[in-house]
Amino acid sequence: xxLVFATNNKHKLQEVRDILGSGVEVLSxxxxxxxxxxxxxxxxxxxxxxxxxxxxxxxxxxxCFADDTGxxxxxxxxxxxxxxxxxxxxxxxxxxxMHKLLQNLTGKSNRNAQFRTVIALIIDGExxxxxxxxxxxxxxxKMGEAGFGxxxxxxxxxxxxxxxQMSSDEKNSISHRYRATKKLNDYLKGDL
Numbered sequence: 300x301x302l303v304f305a306t307n308n309k310h311k312l313q314e315v316r317d318i319l320g321s322g323v324e325v326l327s328x329x330x331x332x333x334x335x336x337x338x339x340x341x342x343x344x345x346x347x348x349x350x351x352x353x354x355x356x357x358x359x360x361x362x363c364f365a366d367d368t369g370x371x372x373x374x375x376x377x378x379x380x381x382x383x384x385x386x387x388x389x390x391x392x393x394x395x396x397m398h399k400l401l402q403n404l405t406g407k408s409n410r411n412a413q414f415r416t417v418i419a420l421i422i423d424g425e426x427x428x429x430x431x432x433x434x435x436x437x438x439x440x441k442m443g444e445a446g447f448g449x450x451x452x453x454x455x456x457x458x459x460x461x462x463x464q465m466s467s468d469e470k471n472s473i474s475h476r477y478r479a480t481k482k483l484n485d486y487l488k489g490d491l
Contacts, residue, residue: 300324300487302420303331305351305365310447317471318480323487331359344369344381345428348419356421364420364483368475370449372437373411375403383449397441397452410437412453414475418483427486431478446470 301324306312316325328334337354339347344367351365369380379386379400387395404410411434418429434456441451443463450462455473462470471477 301326301362303328303355303359303361303363305337305355305363311366311476314471314476315480317467318477319484331361333359339367342381344415344417345419347381348417349426352419352421362422364418366416366418366476366479368414368416370453371413371415372400372404374407374409393448397449400437400449401440401452404437412437414453416475416479418479420483420486429479429482429486431475431480431482433473433475433478
């Protein structure tokens with residue numbers, strides 16, 4: 300089976316390919332010649348995932364899926380949430396986003412947070428949504444060099460290492476994206 304993943308983010312693409320394994324050939328937007336800048340204008344993760352998947356399905360007529368992921372911090376009333384990638388501005392600058400988040404948490408004792416991924420799948424016009432959540436907390440400072448996004452400041456529940464300190468195999472076995480992608484995989488295999 301071939302599915303287009305509506306992303307050109309190499310980190311996310313590899314992570315999803317690793318999780319889905321050899322049963323599904325996952326193509327990126329560049330693999331289908333798509334250079335469209337798809338605006339993420341919804342105010343929910345589900346909405347943004349659907350916008351991207353619907354755009355690819357309608358324009359390229361291919362079975363596809365898209366995701367949107369947000370970091371939701373309790374003390375910040377769920378922020379940065381749907382704006383996670385653009386928290387410090389439109390530049391998708393992970394360093395600036397982490398810096399702003401840590402500054403906004405200065406003096407706050409509640410550092411509980413969760414990563415949430417929503418995947419929108421469209422096969423032959425039928426839409427399905429899958430989500431994955433991993434709870435944890437935000438550190439006081441960056442820990443580790445691996446991963447991407449907020450990984451250096453997020454420690455999942457039950458662990459003492461940040462996502463950025465874990466091997467990709469360890470992170471992929473517990474992450475929000477893994478949990479959502481596992482539900483997608485189960486669906487594709489008819490296990491749901």
